[in-house]
Amino acid sequence: MDVMTNVLIIGSGIAALQTARLLEEHFQVQIVTKCSVKMSSSYRAQGGIAAVTSQEDHPMFHIADTLTAGDYHHERKNVEVLIENGTEIMRDFLNEGFPVDRQVDGSPALGLEGVHSYHRILHAGGDRTGQIMIDYLLNQLTSNIVVNCYEMAYELLLNTNGDCIGVLTKGAKGTKRYLAHHVILATGGTGAIYSCTSNYATSTGDGIALAYRARAAISDMEFMQFHPSLLWCGGQAKGLVSEAVRGAGGVFVDAQRQPIMKGIHEQLDLAPRHITAHALFNKRAAGQETFIDISNIEHFEEKFPTIAQLCHDNNVNLQDGLIPVAPGSHFLMGGVVADDKGRTSIPHLYAIGEVACTGVHGANRLASNSLLEGITFGKRTAQYIIQTGCKQNSFLIDDKHHQQTMPSLFTKDQLRQKMMHTLGIVRNPIDMQQFKQQLPSMQTLLHVDLDGLNRQELELYMMHVVATLMTHAAITRKETRGAHIRIDKPKNDNQWANRWIIFQQGQMKVRNSLYEYHQTRGNVKAIF
Ligand code: SIN
Numbered sequence: 386m387d388v389m390t391n392v393l394i395i396g397s398g399i400a401a402l403q404t405a406r407l408l409e410e411h412f413q414v415q416i417v418t419k420c421s422v423k424m425s426s427s428y429r430a431q432g433g434i435a436a437v438t439s440q441e442d443h444p445m446f447h448i449a450d451t452l453t454a455g456d457y458h459h460e461r462k463n464v465e466v467l468i469e470n471g472t473e474i475m476r477d478f479l480n481e482g483f484p485v486d487r488q489v490d491g492s493p494a495l496g497l498e499g500v501h502s503y504h505r506i507l508h509a510g511g512d513r514t515g516q517i518m519i520d521y522l523l524n525q526l527t528s529n530i531v532v533n534c535y536e537m538a539y540e541l542l543l544n545t546n547g548d549c550i551g552v553l554t555k556g557a558k559g560t561k562r563y564l565a566h567h568v569i570l571a572t573g574g575t576g577a578i579y580s581c582t583s584n585y586a587t588s589t590g591d592g593i594a595l596a597y598r599a600r601a602a603i604s605d606m607e608f609m610q611f612h613p614s615l616l617w618c619g620g621q622a623k624g625l626v627s628e629a630v631r632g633a634g635g636v637f638v639d640a641q642r643q644p645i646m647k648g649i650h651e652q653l654d655l656a657p658r659h660i661t662a663h664a665l666f667n668k669r670a671a672g673q674e675t676f677i678d679i680s681n682i683e684h685f686e687e688k689f690p691t692i693a694q695l696c697h698d699n700n701v702n703l704q705d706g707l708i709p710v711a712p713g714s715h716f717l718m719g720g721v722v723a724d725d726k727g728r729t730s731i732p733h734l735y736a737i738g739e740v741a742c743t744g745v746h747g748a749n750r751l752a753s754n755s756l757l758e759g760i761t762f763g764k765r766t767a768q769y770i771i772q773t774g775c776k777q778n779s780f781l782i783d784d785k786h787h788q789q790t791m792p793s794l795f796t797k798d799q800l801r802q803k804m805m806h807t808l809g810i811v812r813n814p815i816d817m818q819q820f821k822q823q824l825p826s827m828q829t830l831l832h833v834d835l836d837g838l839n840r841q842e843l844e845l846y847m848m849h850v851v852a853t854l855m856t857h858a859a860i861t862r863k864e865t866r867g868a869h870i871r872i873d874k875p876k877n878d879n880q881w882a883n884r885w886i887i888f889q890q891g892q893m894k895v896r897n898s899l900y901e902y903h904q905t906r907g908n909v910k911a912i913f
Contacts, residue, residue, distance in 0.1 A: 388563045390415040390531075391775045393552060395538045395592065396571035398427035399515070399756055400738030402522035403763030404569060409529045411771050415563060416530060417554055419537040419840075420587050423519060426573050426739065427759060429585070430515025431627035431691055433506040434760075435753035436475035437468070438493055442503040444468045451754060454500040454657055455718070455747020456867040456877070458608075460899050466725045467745045467754070471761040475507065478760070483521055485509050497632040498752035499655040506753045512627050512691045518756065536561065538591065539835050539843045541568065541599040541734065544779045549599065549734035551780075555840055566775040567733050569766065570596065574717045574739040576609075578848045579809070580801035581713035583612050583625040589844050590851035592740035596721040597850055598831060602730040602889040604742045604899055605719030606851075607858035610750055610868045611810045612715035613637070613661035614677055614708075616692075618699040622713045626677060626692055628752050630708075631655055633688060635677040638707070639668060642678060659749055659810070659868045662712040666810045669711060680706030712810060716755060718746040718868065719858070722887065722899055727766030730889065733778065735770075737762045744899045748867020789832035791842070792825040794849050808855055812871050817860045824853045831891045857893055858886040 391412035394401045401416060408414050416422075437444050447468045452459055479485060479493070485507045486494045496506035509517035526532075536556035542564070544550045551564040575590030576582040597603055614630070614637075615622040631637075631654040637645040649664050650656035665675045679685050685703060686693040696703055720742040727735035736742075738759045745758060795803065807813075807820045830850050835843060864878035865871045885896045 386561050388415060388561060390563065390565045392567045392569065392770060393417065393563050393565035394569045394571055395552065396425070396573055396738070396740070397422045397532070398425035398571060398573050398738055399518055399522065399759030400763040401569070401571035402519065402526070403760045404571065404737065404767045405530050406522055406525045407764060407767035408770060409527060412775060414530045415565070416532045417536050417538055417552070417563065418532070418534055419591070420585075421534055422523065422532055424585055424587060425519070426576075426584055426588060427515045427756065428519045429625070430756055431512035431625055432498060432629055432753045433496055433508040433514045434475060434518075434756045435498075435501065435506050435751065436757060437472045437505055438476065438479070438507065439495060439503065439505065442505050444472055446502050447472070447505065450500050450502055451745070451751045452747065454751035455749050457882070458748040458866055460744025463725050463743045463745045466765070467758060467761055470765070471757040474760055474764055475757065483509070484517065486511065496629050497655065498628045499631075499652070499661070500657050500751055506629065506632070508629070510690070511687070512629060512689045515756065537840050537843055538572075538595060541595050543599060543731070543783050545781050545783045546779060547783070548732045548778055550778055550782070552595070555843060560836070564780050566778050567735065567770050569727065569735040569737060570721060570740050571738050571763075572740045575851050576714040576716070578801060578804050578852055579714035580798070580805040581615065581622045581711065583615050583622070583713060583715045589848045590717070591844070591847045592736065593720055593854070594847035594850035596729065596734070596736070597854065597888060597891075599731060599734070600890045601734060602722035602887055603720065603854060604722045604885050604887045605748075605858070606854040606888070607862050607886060608718035608748045608868050609714055609808065609855065610658060610716040610718060611662040611712045613658060613665050613712045614710040615713040616695055616699060616701070617709045617711035618701065622711065623699050624695045626708055626710055627689070628655070630677055630679065630682070630689060630692065634682050635679050637661065637665065638676050638678045640674045640676070645675065657749060658752070659870070662810050663870060665710070665712050674709060675711060676707040676709050678706055679703070679708060716750055718742070718748060718750055723762075724900070725762070725765060726769035727762055728769070735766050737766050742899070787832050787834040789829055789834060791833055791838075791846065792829050794825070794845055797845055797848065800848055800852060804852055808852075808859055810869055812859060812869055814860060814871065814873050817856055821856050821860060824856060825849060827853060827857065827888075827891060827893070854888055861886050861893065861895065
């Protein structure tokens with residue numbers, strides 16, 4: 386079955402919905418998502434939205450904090466766009482009536498999180514910011530937008546000029562083919578390829594795998610952010626305990642209630658995430674349990690209703706003042722290379738939100754910059770598409786004839802354990818090399834025929850593509866930068882400063898900038 390539309394958006398998080406609401410009065414828009422519409426990392430986001438709204442703060446400080454957190458591995462121009470344009474967009478949201486938490490005098494109640502030099506985190510409903518934002522955006526969609534849930538995108542379609550013109554999906558009613566003038570990847574992250582994660586099990590990096598197969602540029606796959614505080618019960622991660630809890634006075638402690646961060650970093654519990662995650666990792670590797678002591682936070686349940694409910698559901702008694710926590714995967718800084726208008730290396734294919742790599746997060750994202758990224762680049766992409774319009778595309782599909790049968794793969798659980806052990810917070814090059822040998826080759830993955838696979842098999846394949854790219858990149862970057870520690874190279878190495886590990890056309894190259902590769906195809910000048 387074929388569906389023809391102007392704009393196709395894959396995913397339903399904040400970036401997808403922000404784009405959709407701005408496009409709908411201009412074009413036909415279809416959204417395709419593999420789960421229910423609210424099943425996204427955005428919906429789960431507790432932390433809030435970082436934006437400069439107070440008198441004493443300034444975008445310049447927010448930019449500086451973003452660069453510090455990300456270890457200076459950024460596309461600087463895009464960081465400025467994110468913070469300066471993002472601040473304006475967020476102010477518009479406030480003026481429009483987006484219901485942030487406010488103080489008694491009516492001004493926004495601003496929270497503090499790691500590495501932020503000012504209180505600047507806007508929250509809604511305490512720790513329900515993502516949920517309230519998604520509901521807010523969904524309420525603005527009219528029936529012009531068709532939302533197709535439980536359909537998994539598995540193959541991007543290109544025409545014979547190399548433009549993206551659609552996607553194949555698999556759903557309960559079988560395979561569907563969408564054809565569109567513009568295709569937007571907003572598929573979110575890939576935390577669920579780790580055994581311990583804050584993400585939904587469905588965050589399997591599908592957008593990256595789709596882009597890889599279409600030969601788009603993908604960068605920074607070595608940089609996975611680990612959040613130090615996932616609720617840890619019965620040997621499993623059960624969700625996030627927001628950094629905002631530490632911003633409100635929570636303290637990492639061991640079972641004897643001794644503070645863990647004392648003497649490790651001057652910012653203590655609000656140190657950069659890789660420092661806190663590493664400190665907890667070390668404690669736990671030494672056989673100790675780790676907690677957040679919340680005993681000095683007044684009205685905890687009122688301030689953090691989601692976390693209180695999560696604790697309650699998992700039989701954690703808040704009266705004891707201790708929440709058991711452990712670090713786990715949280716956010717991928719890398720992804721499909723995109724510019725400040727969402728454009729990728731393939732004409733008419735865009736990437737926005739966590740699936741994209743615009744270089745705004747560097748090697749370790751600043752807390753609460755991700756919802757800001759979604760609304761900012763979502764808007765900029767919508768504006769670009771409105772400006773460009775939907776000119777006639779050729780819909781003559783370039784049939785790739787993928788013929789390779791599926792190589793042997795790990796089960797999902799095996800892969801998640803391996804990723805946690807090998808590509809986790811602390812990485813050993815010998816383990817990574819061994820793991821690489823066990824994974825399918827990049828070339829094999831490129832040519833696998835996916836048509837006959839069911840949804841579970843497709844997801845497993847996508848996870849292997851992402852794991853393979855991450856492993857190759859992590860082995861190649863012979864230094865420690867940002868989110869993780871490489872035990873053989875425990876420090877930054879200047880030779881690796883401003884070097885980007887980019888996959889394109891199925892090849893991995895180390896490049897001097899995110900946009901180094903310029904390409905001209907026919908009369909279409911691609912942007913990099
Ligand atoms: C948190 O609430 O701790 C997460 C916020 C974020 O990752 O930006």
